[in-house]
């Protein structure tokens with residue numbers, strides 16, 4: 137038996153039935169594409185001064201034609217992300233890392249994510265595929281705004297590193313302004329911040345969170361999570377979080393003493409953004425209690441065997457900080 141290239145469950149196909157349904161509208165798509173990596177059309181994302189995986193990642197748009205995935209300029213319902221070239225560590229493992237991290241988010245911690253999986257170009261080069269959550273089956277698009285847009289931050293008005301100059305506390309304030317279902321949605325944002333910390337995603341910046349805009353009611357809700365990965369495996373000098381926790385340069389005494397965010401900081405953040413202490417405790421415990429499940433997913437993943445223990449070790453260190 138092989139394993140599903142999306143959820144890791146045993147299956148004799150490339151993807152199990154349930155993942156075929158979610159990822160490919162029920163079509164039996166092979167995990168090996170009929171083409172190799174395109175050599176042209178590689179466009180690089182905006183470069184900030186800060187080292188980041190997202191800054192070097194190449195993306196292509198793809199769509200399904202019967203049971204085959206093809207590249208497309210228009211009407212793409214998928215984004216494919218091959219291995220990036222650059223000087224970070226273990227670059228060839230970036231697709232497997234993103235896939236694993238998205239699967240842990242969804243399967244272990246119930247975070248809403250778009251369907252995603254691992255695929256290979258014809259010559260065996262690995263890639264990560266994710267279904268776009270802003271494009272519907274009929275091709276219509278949902279309105280979506282990322283937090284850089286909501287905060288009115290751009291390279292023009294805030295410089296090259298604009299997506300890093302903000303705090304999670306201020307992000308919550310923006311949500312309060314736009315999201316009518318704030319008490320529900322803020323717990324989701326809080327959960328994502330905790331998850332990113334636990335999983336060592338140091339690149340959860342302003343553009344990696346978005347809201348859907350409901351045209352009819354003019355109301356907003358959080359979109360599914362995206363671009364999640366353990367960035368520490370690839371860049372060991374990266375700061376622990378992409379954004380500061382608190383506005384106006386506030387830091388807790390504990391942070392001053394240890395220069396690391398710990399449980400105290402998460403509780404302080406929770407209280408500042410309107411989450412009651414017992415709720416915040418409960419949410420943090422959810423993320424610190426699933427050690428076995430995380431290890432199981434890592435071991436089933438497509439990550440190079442030699443990197444699996446490193447991934448687990450990094451998460452264990454963060455879990456300890458969250459427990460303290």
Ligand SMILES: [Zn+2]
Pocket residue numbers: 140141142143144145151152153154155156
């Ligand atoms: Zn599956």
